[in-house]
Each structure stands twice: as structure tokens, then as C-alpha cells.
Amino acid sequence: MLTRYILYPLIEINISVGLSILFFYILIRINIYPLFISGWASNNKYALIGAIRGIAQTVSYEVRLATILIFYVIITLNTNMTGLIAINRYYPKLIIILPLVGI
Secondary structure (H helix, E strand, O other), rough: HHHHHOOOOOOOOOOOOOOOHHHHHHHHHHHHHHHHHHHOOOHHHHHHHHHHHHHHHHHHHHHHHHHHHHHHHHHHHHOHHHHHHHHHHHOOOHHHHHHHHOO
């Protein structure tokens, strides 16, 4: 969870990960595996069904998140968080509203 903080650019340190949006998406995707393993390791069929239901909900959430992130990548033409922050300075309401139009 703390590895997400290296993705946000800091002015003082000037460290930036090249593919920070993709790395952020990968870090969010990791949450599926412990959910499935906990349902499977309980050795109960109802817990396994609940884990599969939780995985389905997580995947459906991540599909929407992926479309919103693709929208940001297309607008900024950059996979850095710095590009996202730069465009957010000029068009703050556009960034918030436009991805929600398709939902």
C-alpha cells in the first residue's frame, strides 16, 4: 500500500516513475489474489462463492477505472502522473466531468 506514494511527483525530490499510471493500475489489480486465496483457503464452498462474487465486483470496478485512465492517457499523451497534474491545472472541471459522461 505504501508503494503508491512513489507515484505522486514531489517538487522537492523530483522523482517521477515513467509509467506511473500503469504502475498504479497494477498495484490496484493485486487486491484480487488475496481475496481469492482467502475464500479458497477457508475450505468452505460458501466462502469460495463469496470470494468469487467479490472478485467479480472488483473486476467490474477495474474495467471502469481502466476506461477512465485510458481517457486521461489519451488527453495528456503521457503515462506520467506529472502530465495528469499539468492538465488538471488548466482544465480542472473537464478532467472531473468528461470521464463520468460515459458511465
